[in-house]
Amino acid sequence: MVAVIGDVHGCYYTLQQLVDKIKNKYTDIEIFCVGDLVDRGAHSFETIDFVISEKIRFTLGNHDLMFYSFFKDPESQMGKTWIYNGAETTLKSYEDNMEKLEEHLSVLHKAPLFIDTEDCFISHAGISKEFQDKISKEILNQPDDLEKIVNSGLDDLNSIVWNRGELLNLGKLQVVGHTHRKEVFFNEVTNTIYIDTTAFGMNKLSAVIVEENKVLEIIDQKTFMGDSDSRWNYYL
Numbered sequence: 001m002v003a004v005i006g007d008v009h010g011c012y013y014t015l016q017q018l019v020d021k022i023k024n025k026y027t028d029i030e031i032f033c034v035g036d037l038v039d040r041g042a043h044s045f046e047t048i049d050f051v052i053s054e055k056i057r058f059t060l061g062n063h064d065l066m067f068y069s070f071f072k073d074p075e076s077q078m079g080k081t082w083i084y085n086g087a088e089t090t091l092k093s094y095e096d097n098m099e100k101l102e103e104h105l106s107v108l109h110k111a112p113l114f115i116d117t118e119d120c121f122i123s124h125a126g127i128s129k130e131f132q133d134k135i136s137k138e139i140l141n142q143p144d145d146l147e148k149i150v151n152s153g154l155d156d157l158n159s160i161v162w163n164r165g166e167l168l169n170l171g172k173l174q175v176v177g178h179t180h181r182k183e184v185f186f187n188e189v190t191n192t193i194y195i196d197t198t199a200f201g202m203n204k205l206s207a208v209i210v211e212e213n214k215v216l217e218i219i220d221q222k223t224f225m226g227d228s229d230s231r232w233n234y235y236l
Helices: 012-025 044-053 062-072 077-084 087-093 098-110 143-150 230-235
Strands: 002-005 030-033 114-116 121-123 174-176 185-187 192-194 204-211 214-222
Touching: 002 012, 012 044, 012 204, 012 214, 044 087, 044 098, 062 077, 062 087, 062 098, 077 087, 114 143
Parallel strands: 002 030, 121 174, 174 192
Antiparallel strands: 002 204, 114 121, 185 192, 204 214
């Protein structure tokens, strides 16, 4: 059994409350996140610090990758586009915390693109149907080979950090974020559950409790005032 949290986007106080709710009901459960820890919300620094301290495992989101690339590979497409994708709040959150920047960037650099657990397959945006000719059942059981495939062309709109199109049915439950929704949504055809419920847009942060590819429960927390603001509501 695992808990998987959707896109946090700097909504630190909301994340704290959601983690408390999960732990109060499922004391020893392992907690994961689909990434996009940073940008748009007000507390990206605090969010990463909290995820580290709570030992929450997360997959790399496109915003996390842009943030990292801006500092480590600024001439890359990811690095160049970050400043237009909600970076200002992240930069502000680090103004008085620059001594932790390198540590946080190192944590992001080590984050995987996917986490394949016994209970579900976790990634930020999911494995696109465009990969159906490259990914066989055998490849799905070989994480190193799968990593090489999904790690190529991360700038592409079908990549595991950017995709919003139809996903590949992996034969097990995919848990993804990235695509903004008001409510957690399950696609039966692709066996995918979408859990980005637009916390940064003053909606809510959601988590799913999953066991053996079945969603047992959805736990959510309304976005706290001060984590984000209503200017992002157009994403809903």
